[in-house]
Amino acid sequence: MIRQLTESRPAELEPDATRVRFRHRQRTGPARASAPAAGSHRARWADAAKGVCIILVVLWHVVVKDYLQIDWHIGVPVPGLWGTLGEQFLPLRMPLFFTISGVFAANAAQRPWRVVARSRIAGFLYLYAVWLLIHTVVLAAAPELPTDRATSALGLLEQLTITPSNLWYLYALALYFTIAKLTRRLPRALVLVPAAALSAVAAAGLLDTPGNRAGLYQNLVFFLAGLYLRPQIQRWAATASRRRLLLTSGVYVLALAAMAVTGAQQWFGVWPAVSVVAVIFGITAAARLSLWSALSRPLARLGRITLPIYVIHMPVLALLHRLLLVPVSGLGGSVQGLIVLGYPILLSGLVIGLSLAVHRGLLAVRAGWLFALPGTRRVEAAG
DSSP: OOOSSSOOOOSSOOOOSOOOSSSOOOOOOOOOSOOOOOHHHHHHHHHHHHHHHHHHHHHHHHHHTTTGOOOOOSSSHHHHHHHHHHHHHHHHHHHHHHHHHHHHHHHHGGGEEEEEIIIIIHHHHHHHHHHHHHHHHHHOOOTTSOOOOOOSSHHHHHHHSSOEEEEEHHHHHHHHHHHHHEEEETTHHHHHHHHHHHHHHHHTOOOOOOOTTTHHHHSSSHHHHHHHHHHHHHHHHHTTTHHHHHHHHHHHHHHHHHHHHHHOOOSSHHHHHEEEHHHHHHHHHHHHHHHHHHHHHHHHHTTTHHHHHHHHHHHHHHHHHHHHHHHHSSSSHHHHHHHTTTTTHHHHHHHHHHHHHHHHHHHHHGGGOOOOOOOSOOOOOOO
16 A cells, blocks of 8 residues: 544644644533534544544455455355455545545645645655555565565665555645645636546546555545535534435445446546545445444544554554464364354454554554654644
């Protein structure tokens, strides 16, 4: 192969001025008795959306890199159903993640070049390089895992420069911040239209997209949209209604069905258009979900710690895949039948839990440099 407001300022998914933190702080006034304060509501929906997105990232990797590699001999097509279900979230998962990243990046993009270059561009490139080396070493111990990996010095150099690895989200954020800074004085349409065209061209297969270049090309427009349209996105989330949720979910389902029936995934402009529908639905759903605190609070907490999950989950999955592939494939059909439906959910939860445990362990041994660019003192983000 990973973000304030006027009433309250959720911290960015990107780092603050000196430390990479996929977290936020917020300041809110007293809440009204009948509803949460507008600021806290907005902060929670954004973090809850990030939490859902990182769960979908892990679930998708579990399904395609482990679950579908197991020899299931149960006589029913449950594994194929999981694969099909995962595909329905492809237009939603990363476009929504990048849209929220752009929303939270709006203030950061206005800071001086020296601040952005250090805290954002260099910060993300540093994280990408460090974890690329870690992934390369760990994935070498699980060669059967079907994923991009560097198997030579030249391959590693290529992943470091022009063809990003599974960690491409970090690479993309560094690149997107650079583009945002370089084009900040241009009319927005002059930036968004070429970015949308690039997304459509890449999705249509009209560009060479080895490795994860396709995601790199397709998601710039969503980051820039979040950056430029932050007030409109916040207003949409703040006014989300049940009726709008039903409408946007219906349109999303119809768009997915129409694309599948017509085989239009690679028709020019179709995939980005469906992704726009998915993002609108995702923002609406997250805003409504934020009103249900029993679910939105744990999702929001997860959304504030997406970085360690993102960078650690693939090595954890690789090692678990090596341990589980042969034993699970060798189980009898009756035993497999008991676990086949819930296996992706259980393994995704295990991968996320182990990733967070590894993160806590690394922080305990003072390895925080694995999660932030070292060498500068911590300074509170400027808003």
